[in-house]
Amino acid sequence: MDKTKPIIIAIDGYSSCGKSTLAKSMAKTLHYVYLDSGAMYRAVTLYFINNGIDYNDPEAVTEALGYINIHFERIDGQNHTFLNNTDVEHNIREMRVSEHVSPVAAISAVRRAMVRQQQAMGRKRGLVADGRDIGTVVFPDAELKIFLTADPDVRTSRRHLELAAKGIDAEWDDIRKNLLERDRIDSTRADSPLRQAEDAVVIDNTLLSEDEQLQKAMELAYERIKEAGKAD
Numbered sequence: 001m002d003k004t005k006p007i008i009i010a011i012d013g014y015s016s017c018g019k020s021t022l023a024k025s026m027a028k029t030l031h032y033v034y035l036d037s038g039a040m041y042r043a044v045t046l047y048f049i050n051n052g053i054d055y056n057d058p059e060a061v062t063e064a065l066g067y068i069n070i071h072f073e074r075i076d077g078q079n080h081t082f083l084n085n086t087d088v089e090h091n092i093r094e095m096r097v098s099e100h101v102s103p104v105a106a107i108s109a110v111r112r113a114m115v116r117q118q119q120a121m122g123r124k125r126g127l128v129a130d131g132r133d134i135g136t137v138v139f140p141d142a143e144l145k146i147f148l149t150a151d152p153d154v155r156t157s158r159r160h161l162e163l164a165a166k167g168i169d170a171e172w173d174d175i176r177k178n179l180l181e182r183d184r185i186d187s188t189r190a191d192s193p194l195r196q197a198e199d200a201v202v203i204d205n206t207l208l209s210e211d212e213q214l215q216k217a218m219e220l221a222y223e224r225i226k227e228a229g230k231a232d
């Protein structure tokens with residue numbers, strides 16, 4: 001039986017840096033829960049779009065949040081996001097959602113609701129979460145914080161491939177513009193802007209394969225798990 005003490009691993013960084021790929025692989029290797037925090041902001045955005053909610057209207061936002069229920073399920077080994085009991089894993093990745101998600105994620109009432117749920121998921125630790133404020137706001141006491149970066153053109157190409165594999169058609173230039181615009185909004189917003197936690201380890205994966213990146217991150221994870229065990 002695995003008697004090691006479970007830790008929290010926080011992975012933050014710019015859009016399409018490969019955070020979810022890394023987070024999923026780490027969670028799988030460690031048998032931890034994977035928390036896709038971006039999917040939650042995407043699901044809220046999808047709800048606003050589908051229900052014609054004006055997200056610039058604070059009252060409409062507060063009221064709508066009362067009707068939004070998000071949960072995750074594992075289906076055939078994959079993480080699926082559910083919005084009010086409907087599987088929206090595919091829909092939340094569409095460009096129409098990507099185009100509005102950053103302004104929606106900048107709304108404090110939205111963040112408060114999501115962060116509360118994310119913290120509840122981490123109560124027992126044994127969790128890998130990826131997002132923008134995981135190491136700074138959601139889990140400031142995470143035992144391992146990783147800040148991922150990569151060249152914007154490489155990020156655009158990876159995103160392009162990822163969307164194509166999902167059957168979602170989008171122009172390379174539009175994807176690049178969207179990534180950079182999201183980075184700008186995410187890092188300049190007033191509430192919980194994207195920034196590197198002081199105690200985060202930076203990994204630039206521009207020239208790393210997925211395997212190389214995973215190996216680097218897992219070395220750090222095993223180190224921190226060992227330390228957490230000793231501190232007991």
Ligand code: DC
Nearest residue numbers: 037038039041101105131132133182
């Ligand atoms: O990781 P992603 O691209 O699916 O995230 C979608 C958007 O959600 C991103 O542009 C910023 C926002 N987000 C956030 O503000 N805080 C998080 N912890 C995760 C995502």
